[in-house]
Amino acid sequence: MTLEYILFILVIVVGTGGELCLGRAMKETGELKRLHPSDAMRLLGRALRVKWIWIGVAMMATAFFSLVTLLSFEEVSFVVPVTALSYLVGAVGGIFFLGERVSWQRWVGIGLVCIGVTMVVISR
């Protein structure tokens, strides 16, 4: 049970931290102007030179291996929705790490998502 909690924490906190680092890298890289493969590849190529990408990838890799281990003994339709708790971590990280403005409407949405996740856990 303890191992299960540790793995969930790794998936949620470290995984979200990694995604926030990706967000930081993409904000530093610039915006995708056109939905065209060549533009997308050029943008991703530039992003690879930003240090935040690599920090994010390392954190996400840790979360990925934790997820693979979790999925070996838990049902996918339980594990994946529980990782939605990362919305809360993500919104706080978005404000403090990325300088985003999270409106009341977004907070309501995040609150509903957390309630939904709790329902999923209780239904187990």
Add this chain to the structure above:
Amino acid sequence: MNPPLTETQTETAPSEVHKQLHLKTYLLIGMMIITGPVGNLLLAKSTKQVGEIKVWPLSELISAFVRIFSSFTIWAGISCLIAFIIAYMLALSVADYSFVQPAAALGYAVIAVLGVTILHEKVAPLHWAGIAVICLGVSFIRGTHPRTTGNSD
């Protein structure tokens, strides 16, 4: 139905740039909600074929990972997740993290359906209700402006 205005939007009609931003954001999120769940499903399928992973002793863990990574299914899953990451990174270049991440939660409904239909997992009614609430939350988030930093118009 138009999404309600937030404090980051003006009362004027959306500009062309504004529309482009929405189009790009929704298309990339659309890619995410398909590739993400399919990737996770394939991962689950490949790990279930191996059985429960013992994390100790270390030799057991290594041998389990070798068995997992020698299956085709996990590589198909990893390919989907790479496509997911690319779509995610591109979406993050045009929209807020706190917008893209929750909006991609529509994928949870997709994964529950796939879990039931392909892996034959049981999903309780309360579980479905939880997924419905998650989707309602996502609809609130989608009503906000996708970008609040940089050159948000």
